[in-house]
Structures are given as structure tokens and as C-alpha cells.
Amino acid sequence: MTIGVLLVILAFAAIASLGIGRYDISFGRVVEILVGRLNSPHVPITPTEANVVFTIRMPRILLTLLAGSGLALSGATMQGLFRNPLVGPQVMGVSSGAAFGGVLAILFDLTRYGLLGSSFVFGLSALVLVYVLNGVVARRNVLALVLAGVIVSGFFAALVSLVQYLADTEDKLPAMVFWLLGSFATANWEKLFLVAAPMLIGSLVLLGLRWRINLLSLGDEDARALGVEVEPLRWAILILVSCIVAAQVAVSGIVGWVGLVVPHMARMLVGPDHRVMMPASLIIGALYLLAIDTVARTATSSEIPLGILTALIGTPVFAFVLRQTQRGTRGL
Incomplete structure (x- = not known):
């Protein structure tokens, strides 16, 4: 209902x-x-x-809905996967890797296909580095996996800063900064069709796995006792999340807070069962980012970068949601 x-x-x-x-x-x-x-x-x-x-509004709105739903679903998935409500889809370093690919494409004047491809390749490369680093440090350790993601994210963030330092300050640097702040201003049907496949396929497969994510949220030992092959499933889910996030970053830059805030809203509304909470996160995420993007393109005569609004709106909303969650927990 x-x-x-x-x-x-x-x-x-x-x-x-x-x-x-x-x-x-x-x-x-x-x-x-x-x-x-x-x-x-x-x-x-x-x-x-x-x-x-x-021509102007429909492709932008559809792309916004895809990005919002994909980020929120990815966030809900990651929070269940790592049993941590403070984890977001950027924790694996995919966003930073995709951002590096994007600024590299801008630096070398690649076409929009080159920018999309570069963002996607480096986003997935970040996941490979996380996998290698996790295997070297402590295989089957969830905390080590998260820390590996933080390390890789910091590494690619440093590379992004290096590319910005090397960029032409008259032309390339402003383009990089605006792209990194996030925007759907350049949305069109071509971009929509390019990223629709990885985002839709990834989202549909994640929704199909939501009952298994329920089991993973119980803990690795309990999940194994119930017949779940934890490691292959975890990496399959991480690859799907990475595809969604890399595709989103490729077309609109880094959009933060959606994957962190929205799952908490969905959890307050429908409860912690991932079979219901994940579809709710998907819909609320689409609605949330649609509302923010509408404000971004209509509030002033010049468009406000999306990343600024998602942070300005997301931080107080997240604080409120956390407060309500804590009240609910104390009331049990």
C-alpha cells in the first residue's frame, strides 16, 4: 500500500x-x-x-529519477551489506574513481562518449583496487573492506586535485569544478540512453537480491548458516552498486548525501525489512532528487550546482532523521 x-x-x-x-x-x-x-x-x-x-525537460527529469533512485537503492543496499547505517554508496571509492576519469577526460578534450567511458572505467578500477587491497590486508573482514574503500577514495581524490592543478585555469579548470559539483543541466536523450542500461539492470538485479541482503544484514555467520555464499554475493552486489554509481557520476558529476539520507527516510516509513525498504528507498530517492533538481534549476536565474543543494538540504534532513531514529530506538 x-x-x-x-x-x-x-x-x-x-x-x-x-x-x-x-x-x-x-x-x-x-x-x-x-x-x-x-x-x-x-x-x-x-x-x-x-x-x-x-526535448529540454523530459530527458532531464527521467535522468534525475534514474540517478536518485539508483543512488538511494545503492545506499540502502550498502547499509544492509555492511550492517552500518552511516555507510553510503561512495564508501567503495567508486565515486572518486569515476570523478578522476571525468576530469581526465575534460583535461584531454575527450568527447561526451569519452567522458562517460573514462568515468565508468576508472569507477570500476577503483573497485578492483579495493578488492586487491582487501585481499592483501584481511580477506573476509568487513571493516577492512570499508577501510580499503576509504583509502582508494582518498587516493583518487588526490589524483583529481592533481589534475585540477595541472588544468588550464581559463577553460578546463572551471569546467572541471562545475562538473564535479554535480548538475543535470547537460541532460539529453543521448545521455539518458547511454546510462539507462547499467542503471536499470543494476537496480533490477539488486531488487531481486533484496531477500538475500536481508540475510546478509544478520551477519556473515548467520547468513552462511542459512546457505548463503557470503563472499561471492557481497562482491556481486558491490559490482552492481559500482555500475550504478559510476554511471550516475559519468553523466552528472558527484551527487552526495542521497544514498546516505534516503534509506533512513524509507526505514522510518516502512521499517527495516529490505524486501520493502529497498523499493521504498528507490522511489523516495527519485522523488527527493527530483525535488532538489527542480529547485536547482528554478530558484535563481542561473542554475545552482546540484552538489551544493544536496549537501545543504541533506545535512539537516539527515540530522533530523537520525534524531527521530534514536527516539524510536529508545522507545523500544
Whole structure:
């Protein structure tokens, strides 16, 4: 029931967002345009309306929904996987690796395909480094795995700073800084189609594994006792999360806090059972990032970088959610 209500709210929010911007279109008119394009070609649609709705706003909104849902689902998955509510999808260093690939592509003037490919390759390379480092230090130790992620993340963050230091301050450096702050301003159908496959496939497979993530959240020993092959499953899940996060960073830069905050909202709403909490996180994440992106593109005459808003909004929201969670825990 709750999931159904969330889906209805998300659908209404997405349609409303299609009409919000410098060129305002009423909710009813947006519905007419959408229905007219699908079923009734005789409904009059001006070229401006068609361009605003279908060319400018729709790919951006769909990309925002994909990114928000993917990040939130990844966060919920990671928190269950590591049994730690303070873990987010960036903990494996994938975001930093993908960011390094992106700034490297900007430095060498690669095409948008080159930027996407470079971000994706270095994002997955970060995961490989985490795997190697974890194997050298302490295999089958969850804490060592998290620490390996922190080390790799710090390493790639240093490389990002190095590339920025070497970049041309007139042209390349501003482009890098704006890209790293996060934005869907350059969203189009081409970018949407490029990243839809890894994000959708990764999300669907994670949803299919949510009952196994429930078992992993009990602890490795209990999961093994219930017949789960812990290590292969953990790395399969990490690869899926890495694909989602790397694809998101490739098209919109680093977007923080979504994967950390939203799972707590979902947990407050539907409880800790991952079979319900993960789908709820997916929907709430899409709704959350859609709302923030709508503010980012409409609050001022020039667009506000998404990373700034997600941090400004995410930190107080996270503090409030943690406070409510602590109250609920004390009340048990």
C-alpha cells in the first residue's frame, strides 16, 4: 500500500516538474500534451511547448529519477551489506574513481562518449583496487573492506586535485569544478540512453537480491548458516552498486548525501525489512532528487550546482532523521 502511494506521488511530481521552469506550463496542460502525443495527434501543441516538454525537460527529469533512485537503492543496499547505517554508496571509492576519469577526460578534450567511458572505467578500477587491497590486508573482514574503500577514495581524490592543478585555469579548470559539483543541466536523450542500461539492470538485479541482503544484514555467520555464499554475493552486489554509481557520476558529476539520507527516510516509513525498504528507498530517492533538481534549476536565474543543494538540504534532513531514529530506538 505504501509503495503504491509513493508511486502515485512520484508520478504526479514528475508531471508537475515538466511544467515548472522559466516557461511555465500548467499541470493540466502538461497532461494534455503527454496524452496528445501518445493517443491524440489532433491535440494542438505549439512547437515551443513540444520543445520545452520533450526535448529540454523530459530527458532531464527521467535522468534525475534514474540517478536518485539508483543512488538511494545503492545506499540502502550498502547499509544492509555492511550492517552500518552511516555507510553510503561512495564508501567503495567508486565515486572518486569515476570523478578522476571525468576530469581526465575534460583535461584531454575527450568527447561526451569519452567522458562517460573514462568515468565508468576508472569507477570500476577503483573497485578492483579495493578488492586487491582487501585481499592483501584481511580477506573476509568487513571493516577492512570499508577501510580499503576509504583509502582508494582518498587516493583518487588526490589524483583529481592533481589534475585540477595541472588544468588550464581559463577553460578546463572551471569546467572541471562545475562538473564535479554535480548538475543535470547537460541532460539529453543521448545521455539518458547511454546510462539507462547499467542503471536499470543494476537496480533490477539488486531488487531481486533484496531477500538475500536481508540475510546478509544478520551477519556473515548467520547468513552462511542459512546457505548463503557470503563472499561471492557481497562482491556481486558491490559490482552492481559500482555500475550504478559510476554511471550516475559519468553523466552528472558527484551527487552526495542521497544514498546516505534516503534509506533512513524509507526505514522510518516502512521499517527495516529490505524486501520493502529497498523499493521504498528507490522511489523516495527519485522523488527527493527530483525535488532538489527542480529547485536547482528554478530558484535563481542561473542554475545552482546540484552538489551544493544536496549537501545543504541533506545535512539537516539527515540530522533530523537520525534524531527521530534514536527516539524510536529508545522507545523500544
